[in-house]
């Protein structure tokens with residue numbers, strides 16, 4: 001069912017044009033930011049209004065973007081200048097200083113580094129070969145071994161980690177604060193559930209390669225009103241009462257406007273990528289990552305378990321535990337690093353949506 005647009009267009013700005021059909025050329029070419037060219041004029045007009053309005057930060061667009069993201073994600077959202085800001089807020093809130101935090105090794109170094117910056121100790125957990133994400137079996141072992149204060153579950157590649165619910169259940173039972181790293185997971189769903197809805201918090205990145213990109217940007221989502229309030233203070237030097245020792249992790253108005261317009265396109269971008277994947281890629285790649293019934297991937301990456309000619313490479317070719325010189329044994333993580341590849345798939349429909 002189509003959702004009405006959340007972003008009330010300023011009077012002078014036309015609403016976004018309707019969906020284009022599915023001409024597929026361009027989807028396998030070189031990297032392309034998933035920006036729909038039909039939104040160009042709209043973004044420029046909003047930016048012009050911001051330029052003239054004299055409020056380039058802490059204005060209305062951050063709130064509009066947060067509403068739009070929240071409507072998609074089903075949780076209150078707090079905009080940040082990057083994933084890192086949102087992650088630091090969640091880790092501080094969880095109280096990880098001096099405590100152990102479980103984290104997968106098959107992820108970007110941002111994940112363990114954020115834990116270290118927040119004063120936590122990282123213990124790495126192995127992944128599954130099927131989904132590239134944290135394994136419940138190893139997670140359960142590491143919980144018993146390390147008694148962690150918190151854990152970070154990373155949804156690698158654009159789908160939701162297959163063991164999310166089991167991991168979340170164990171965290172609830174053991175009082176472990178669970179943060180979902182949703183940096184790849186824009187547009188994903190599992191039945192009615194969206195990334196960030198399994199644990200205590202989810203954190204997105206809108207870095208330049210992501211499915212929804214603002215160049216730089218991030219968002220924290222959580223159903224916990226105390227964390228949402230903490231996040232708002234944390235990104236803004238603890239304002240208004242300075243009881244939270246935050247720094248500047250604010251998103252500016254130009255970025256927020258771009259993010260708000262992009263968010264309206266999220267469902268369309270993901271539907272387009274999925275249609276291309278089903279029609280064009282699935283018949284070619286039998287040894288592809290297979291999703292459980294009811295899950296939709298945002299297809300940040302199209303992952304296969306066979307070497308291919310035109311690959312964008314690996315999601316990660318060096319696991320974090322190797323980069324950090326850890327001797328922990330994570331056989332599936334090492335296997336995944338050796339045995340997966342990504343097929344190029346970029347949102348670039350032909351015609352006005354994709355043309356320059």
Ligand SMILES: Cc1ncc(COP(=O)(O)O)c(C=O)c1O
Pocket residue numbers: 082083084085107108110111154181183184204205206207217218
């Ligand atoms: C899994 C993962 N976590 C965290 C980040 C960090 O995001 P940001 O650069 O917005 O801080 C990224 C960015 O690439 C990522 O892929």
